[in-house]
Amino acid sequence: MPFSDQFLTQAYNGGGDPIIDLMRVKIDNTTYYFANNNENIESNITGSLQTFQKSRFNLTLPDDTEQGTPRATLKFEAADSQIMRALRETDNVIVFDIWLVLGSDVNTIEYGPTNYQSASVDISANAISIDLEVEPILHTQLPRERFTPNTFPGLFEGA
Numbered sequence: 001m002p003f004s005d006q007f008l009t010q011a012y013n014g015g016g017d018p019i020i021d022l023m024r025v026k027i028d029n030t031t032y033y034f035a036n037n038n039e040n041i042e043s044n045i046t047g048s049l050q051t052f053q054k055s056r057f058n059l060t061l062p063d064d065t066e067q068g069t070p071r072a073t074l075k076f077e078a079a080d081s082q083i084m085r086a087l088r089e090t091d092n093v094i095v096f097d098i099w100l101v102l103g104s105d106v107n108t109i110e111y112g113p114t115n116y117q118s119a120s121v122d123i124s125a126n127a128i129s130i131d132l133e134v135e136p137i138l139h140t141q142l143p144r145e146r147f148t149p150n151t152f153p154g155l156f157e158g159a
Contacts, residue, residue, distance in 0.1 A: 020106065022045060034052055036056065041054075043107055057077070060074075072134070074128075077127050087121055
């Protein structure tokens with residue numbers, strides 16, 4: 001997806017048109033919408049008009065040199081006790097979708113969505129820290145019985 005010239009100018013040089021992170025969080029059967037902004041944002045980037053609640057969060061991406069499944073960290077302040085309760089009560093994987101938009105045009109996606117799911121959740125009195133996995137492809141079990149030295153000799157040493 002090519003970035004707009006205005007987005008690239010803002011990303012590299014700064015200026016008066018802020019880049020805003022919009023996040024959709026699916027916990028069990030409930031969906032929450034957050035904007036990393038000091039006011040609510042109404043946007044149709046999800047396919048229908050949604051109000052993204054003002055919030056403060058920080059997404060730290062994994063290092064390029066990290067071994068294993070890449071994990072990002074999402075930290076955010078939760079003023080909404082409803083989401084704190086939902087996070088405490090769920091045993092299911094939490095799904096996150098994050099988009100980047102410009103403040104001047106919140107209905108045009110500049111980047112995204114990036115899709116994550118929760119690996120672990122840590123909740124303190126007023127903040128939430130969530131370890132996110134991009135796609136847990138390394139957790140996929142390979143059926144050992146189907147890959148034998150006779151049928152796939154290149155997979156086995158000395159075969």
